[in-house]
Amino acid sequence: MTDTDTIVALSTPPGSGAIGVIRLSGTQAISIVSRVFKGKELEAQETHTLHFGLITDGNIVLDEVVVGLYKTPRSYTRENVAEISCHGSNYIIQQIIQLLIRKGARAARPGEFTLRAFLNGGMDLSRAEAVADLIASNSKASHEVAMQQMRGGFSKELAALRDQLIHFASMIELELDFGEEDVEFANRGQLKQLILQIGAVLDRLIASFETGNVLKNGVPVVIAGKPNVGKSTLLNALLNEERAIVSDIAGTTRDTIEDELNIGGVLFRFIDTAGIRETADLIEAQGVARTREKMKQARLIIYMADALQQPAEIRAQLEELQALDIPHLVLINKADLLGAEGKEAFAGIDAFFLSAKEGKGVEDLKKVLLEKVNLHRINTDETLVTNIRHVEALKNTSAALERVLQHIDAPVASDFLAMDIRQALHYLGEITGTVTTDDLLENIFSKFCIGK
C-alpha cells in the first residue's frame, strides 16, 4: 500500500475561516512547494521552521502564506511534510491545491496521512484509530479517553502481554523441532500461570469497553413513564429547547426520540419513550415494544411519575423496574401541583421531586444524574477500550487462550498448543497492527476525513 506519491489535502475543515492549512506529505513535499513559493529557498531551510512568503501561479499572486517544514523522519507521517497556512477562503484554498497538483502532488485519500504514519512506523494501529476518535470527541471524557489511547497506554499493555506469549510460543515451537524426543522446554505449569494472568488482563480490558463505549458514544438514559407525566417537557428543559413535542393528549410521544446533552463533561444520550402502557393502538404498540428494547440497553432508567398519580401505582411500577436490574431513578414531576399533604403521600418512595414545566429542580437533577452514572470520576489514566474492533480481537484472543488452557489440562501434542498460542498472538496483533490485512486497513482509514 505504500507509494512514493506526494499527497496533498486541506487539513482544516472545508468552508471559510481565518486560516486554512494545506498539508503535503512525501519525498517531493518540500520541493513541490518551493516551486510555487516566493520569498526564500525552502529546500535550503532547516526542519521545524516557519517561512513567510507568497504562493504564485506564474505572474498571479494567490496568497500570502506561512509554510511550515518538517523533514523526514521527524514528521507526523515520517516523510517530508510541508504545511501551508493560507487565508481561509475556499477559492484560495482550491486554487493552491490545484496548483500543487499541477506541480506534481496527488490529492490525498481519506486518512492517508495517518495511514502513512502507521505504515512508516510512526504509530501503531490502535493509536492511529485514537486519532480518529480524538477528532470526533465531543465531550471532556471522550477526549481524555482518546488522548490516553493515542499516547499509547493501551498498546503498551498489549505489547507486554504479547511478548510474554511469544516467549512461550517459541519454546513450544522448539519442542516441535525435537520431534520424537520427549522434551518439554515450556513448563506447562508456568504457561498455565501466564495464561491465567493474561486472561485476567483481557477480562478487565473487555469489561472496560462498557465504560469506554459509554464515554465515547454517550450514556444511554431511558426516560420512561406513563403518558402525560411530563417526559417531553423534562427533555426540553434539559436540552433547553423545543425538541420533543409537548402536548396534552396522552400518548403523543409515539416513537423514541434521542437527544444528546453534555453534563459536567459527560455526554448523555436521552431516550424519550412512548409510555410503558398496554395499548391497542398499533403505532403506539410498536413504540412500546421499542421502549422495552431500549430499556435493556440503558445505563440508567429514569422512571417518571407525576404528583397527581396514586402512590400505589408508582410502587407497583417500581417493582417492575427493580426486576429489570438496571440502575434507575424515580422522578415525581409537577411538584407545583402537590396537594396539601405535599411529599408525605409519597413516603417510602425514594424519589426526586421537580417541576419540569417551571424548570424547578432541573439543575439539581443534572447533579443527581452525574452521581448516578458515576462516570465523571473515572480515572482515564486507566486503560479503557473504546473500539468495537479491539473488543472483538480481545474476545478472540481470550477464546484462543481458553483452548490453550484446555489443551494443557488434557495433554495433547505440542503442535496443538503452538497453534492456539499462535492464534492468540494473531488476534492481539490485529489490535496493534502487527498483523494487518489490506481490507482491515482500508476499513479503518476510510473512516477518516480527507486531510488527516
Ligand code: GDP
Ligand atoms: P409526556 O407525555 O410524558 O411526554 O408529557 P408532556 O411533556 O407532553 O407533558 C404533558 C402535560 O403536562 C403538558 O401539558 C405539560 O405542559 C404538563 N406538564 C409537564 N411538566 C409539568 C409540571 O412540572 N407541572 C405542571 N403543572 N404541568 C406540567
